Amino acid sequence: MLEWHLIFPDCKLFRDVAHTKSLSKAAQLNKLSQPAATQRIHELERRVGVDLLDRSTRPVGLTPSGKLFAGLCRDVVRMEDDFLAQLAEIQHSTEGTVRIASIYSIGLTEMGSLREKFQRLHPDGHLHTELLRPEKVYEAVLEDRADLGFISYPEHRRELAIIPWREERMTVAAYPEHPFADREIILPSDLQGQDFVAFDSEVIIRRELDKFLRESGVEVEIVMSLDNIQSIKEAVAKGTGISILPERTMREEISARRLVSIPLDAPELRRPVAVIHRRKKKLNRAGLDLLEMIQQSVG
Numbered sequence: 001m002l003e004w005h006l007i008f009p010d011c012k013l014f015r016d017v018a019h020t021k022s023l024s025k026a027a028q029l030n031k032l033s034q035p036a037a038t039q040r041i042h043e044l045e046r047r048v049g050v051d052l053l054d055r056s057t058r059p060v061g062l063t064p065s066g067k068l069f070a071g072l073c074r075d076v077v078r079m080e081d082d083f084l085a086q087l088a089e090i091q092h093s094t095e096g097t098v099r100i101a102s103i104y105s106i107g108l109t110e111m112g113s114l115r116e117k118f119q120r121l122h123p124d125g126h127l128h129t130e131l132l133r134p135e136k137v138y139e140a141v142l143e144d145r146a147d148l149g150f151i152s153y154p155e156h157r158r159e160l161a162i163i164p165w166r167e168e169r170m171t172v173a174a175y176p177e178h179p180f181a182d183r184e185i186i187l188p189s190d191l192q193g194q195d196f197v198a199f200d201s202e203v204i205i206r207r208e209l210d211k212f213l214r215e216s217g218v219e220v221e222i223v224m225s226l227d228n229i230q231s232i233k234e235a236v237a238k239g240t241g242i243s244i245l246p247e248r249t250m251r252e253e254i255s256a257r258r259l260v261s262i263p264l265d266a267p268e269l270r271r272p273v274a275v276i277h278r279r280k281k282k283l284n285r286a287g288l289d290l291l292e293m294i295q296q297s298v299g
Helices: 004-020 023-029 034-048 064-090 104-121 134-142 204-215 229-237 247-255 285-296
Strands: 096-103 125-132 148-152 160-174 195-199 221-226 243-246 260-263 270-278
Touching (some): 004 034, 096 104, 096 134, 104 125, 104 148, 104 285, 134 270, 160 229, 160 285, 195 229, 247 260
Parallel strands (some): 096 125
Antiparallel strands (some): 148 270, 160 243
């Protein structure tokens, strides 16, 4: 018979090995040396009585038994997180860490002010933020590596709750010397033939902008495609071309006079931003208060 009380302590380590496909990365996440992590996994396999890792592949894979055990470990870690959150709730604890996974544009522009407001509410609390590509934000939330996810164009998934946050106005981004820079408004037809810095084709916002241009009967000259707003802003500031971006994400560059934001005569063109969390996730008091703070700022 398996002695489960001897197995559960290593569940988080094995879950992280299964997720990262790397003993060294899992060791870092658990503040262990790689030899120590390797030894603990060997000992875990000895106690379970089967091989859990397929060491013949690179990166390291899971055996069929390992895949089954990884699912068990994810459930155990989730249950532990839920228990600690409920325990903190019972104790009316105002302390705690909120783990946030965010796309780059939101994390870079919003986390400073959110952290400042959060610290006033929870002086002993901490926001741990990880900036990720959109698909990795969903992954982090679903696998309980993040309590909350900040995302744009949220995808509806059965396991996730979605809290709408904002509808951000999209405007034309140009460098200060561009002929558009002095315009009070840009018509969609004005974009015809313009050098354009676009998002990569797999990014959702690219599909939305392509649809808008197509429905407006406009063709732009795509001179560069990039996968994030920060890189696009830099390209536009250097005179590579114009782009269409959420105005809110350009505040710093506009203030420094590196970019100009010109209103676009397309009020329907907005970027939806939302907060996501796993439906059955039990947030601690700090997480609940942060979520309430965000919901109060909806607009």
